Amino acid sequence: MSQDPSAVPRRSWFTLWVVALAVVLILPRAQAGEGSEAAARAVVEHLQTALLEAMRTPAYQERYRRLAPVIEQTHDLDLIARAALGRDLWSDLDTRDRDRYLDLFRKMSIATYAREFSEFSGERFEIVSVRPVRRKGVLVRTLLHKADGGTVELDYHLRERNGQWRIVNVLSDGVSDLALKRDQYRAVVRDRGFGGLLAELEAQSRPPSATSTP
Amino acid sequence: MNARCRGAAVGALGLVMTLLGGCATQPPAPPRNPDPFERFNRDVYAFNEALDRAVIGPVARAYIRYVPPRARRAVGNFFTNLTGPNVVLNDLLQGKFRQGFEDTMRFVFNTTFGIGGLMDVAASKGLERHEEDFGQTLAVWGFPQGPFLMLPVLGPFTTRAIPGAAVSYFTYPLFWVDDLRITAPLAALGFIDLRASSETAIRIVRETALDPYVFVRNAYLQRRNFLIWDGAPPLDDLLDELDVSDEPSEPEEGGSQPQESTAPVP
Numbered sequence: 001m002s003q004d005p006s007a008v009p010r011r012s013w014f015t016l017w018v019v020a021l022a023v024v025l026i027l028p029r030a031q032a033g034e035g036s037e038a039a040a041r042a043v044v045e046h047l048q049t050a051l052l053e054a055m056r057t058p059a060y061q062e063r064y065r066r067l068a069p070v071i072e073q074t075h076d077l078d079l080i081a082r083a084a085l086g087r088d089l090w091s092d093l094d095t096r097d098r099d100r101y102l103d104l105f106r107k108m109s110i111a112t113y114a115r116e117f118s119e120f121s122g123e124r125f126e127i128v129s130v131r132p133v134r135r136k137g138v139l140v141r142t143l144l145h146k147a148d149g150g151t152v153e154l155d156y157h158l159r160e161r162n163g164q165w166r167i168v169n170v171l172s173d174g175v176s177d178l179a180l181k182r183d184q185y186r187a188v189v190r191d192r193g194f195g196g197l198l199a200e201l202e203a204q205s206r207p208p209s210a211t212s213t214p
Numbered sequence: 215m216n217a218r219c220r221g222a223a224v225g226a227l228g229l230v231m232t233l234l235g236g237c238a239t240q241p242p243a244p245p246r247n248p249d250p251f252e253r254f255n256r257d258v259y260a261f262n263e264a265l266d267r268a269v270i271g272p273v274a275r276a277y278i279r280y281v282p283p284r285a286r287r288a289v290g291n292f293f294t295n296l297t298g299p300n301v302v303l304n305d306l307l308q309g310k311f312r313q314g315f316e317d318t319m320r321f322v323f324n325t326t327f328g329i330g331g332l333m334d335v336a337a338s339k340g341l342e343r344h345e346e347d348f349g350q351t352l353a354v355w356g357f358p359q360g361p362f363l364m365l366p367v368l369g370p371f372t373t374r375a376i377p378g379a380a381v382s383y384f385t386y387p388l389f390w391v392d393d394l395r396i397t398a399p400l401a402a403l404g405f406i407d408l409r410a411s412s413e414t415a416i417r418i419v420r421e422t423a424l425d426p427y428v429f430v431r432n433a434y435l436q437r438r439n440f441l442i443w444d445g446a447p448p449l450d451d452l453l454d455e456l457d458v459s460d461e462p463s464e465p466e467e468g469g470s471q472p473q474e475s476t477a478p479v480p
Contacts, residue, residue, distance in 0.1 A: 112422055148283065175436045
């Protein structure tokens with residue numbers, strides 16, 4: 001554009017500036033902020049609705065079949081798996097081992113949800129707050145109201161990757177699932193090697209009858 | 215222990231607390247290796263597991279099976295209420311005077327209207343339960359966490375939490391009852407109640423843990439940290455964990471960046 005600045009009155013220049021600034025700086029940020037919070041909230045609601053449905057489904061295989069697409073859609077399982085192993089151990093693996101690890105981690109994650117969310121006795125979820133956290137993250141705080149009147153604080157940490165908001169960590173009553181996994185995985189690799197870790201993940205991926213204890 | 219001994223112990227404790235009370239700071243960061251006695255602790259853990267599978271667990275599950283939920287809740291309320299004086303004391307030692315007042319009212323309401331604490335009437339009046347103990351107070355005062363310890367029967371502890379166990383003991387109302395015919399059965403019931411209330415957690419550990427000892431250690435340390443920070447620990451550590459492997463296939467920005475000091479301890 002080849003406009004002469006002097007052709008426009010001073011006041012409209014100022015207005016134009018303010019509008020331009022608002023468009024460039026404020027609007028996209030506000031949009032991104034509110035949009036991402038709404039998106040993150042929707043992801044958690046989607047998961048929790050599926051979990052309540054699973055709890056009303058008596059057969060394990062059926063629960064697994066229904067939960068699998070939901071878990072994969074709502075969780076960034078690859079990122080969680082890599083973070084659980086830690087950068088140094090991950091970089092030691094070749095492509096084949098990485099693929100095996102990611103595949104077993106995915107199966108183990110779905111199997112764990114299918115195994116633990118198996119009974120319904122009037123539980124319900126409540127979303128308490130949604131707020132942005134450092135570096136493109138959103139924290140969705142929720143409460144699980146148990147049948148006996150007690151509550152469990154479940155906080156979901158979500159991140160955006162390739163335009164999709166996904167869960168990267170869950171904190172139950174302040175205990176980070178990712179920290180729990182990482183400490184254990186690294187101990188298993190230290191004591192029994194990477195093969196030992198794969199064997200444990202494999203065992204955790206089996207239906208409950210094979211792993212349950214009296 | 216006779217009454218005079220008890221008085222002296224509590225008096226000495228009071229003196230130490232007064233001397234330390236002035237130095238309230240932020241809880242210090244956890245040590246780089248929280249568990250230097252891991253081999254010993256693992257042996258104790260194996261012992262505790264064997265004891266639990268053989269005796270304590272079956273007793274707790276029988277308790278859950280035969281005692282109706284409402285009665286179990288009343289028992290749980292009763293023992294929780296008895297920790298009231300300890301909670302109030304540590305509210306005050308941490309300078310949480312408003313919370314100390316609320317917890318005092320909570321203890322008074324539940325002990326009287328709640329029939330000796332069997333009913334949690336205070337919760338319905340908006341007086342929520344707080345979890346405080348002297349181990350948390352020491353953390354708030356700036357004492358380091360110290361090595362992680364797995365104690366026989368009692369389970370996971372940090373060194374810093376051990377003086378807390380002593381304070382919990384002295385401030386427990388049953389400690390001041392001299393008749394063993396009353397205290398012994400109540401102590402046994404309290405222990406079974408505690409174990410029964412952990413049944414789901416213990417089942418989850420046994421079903422989902424890859425390394426149960428590490429699971430218990432990590433969950434305990436995280437939970438303690440959560441309580442020390444009153445439910446709002448700094449999120450930074452948790453977020454940093456994700457950055458360790460975030461997009462590893464992409465080249466590092468700016469080429470050779472110096473490694474951060476958050477590298478895991480070998």
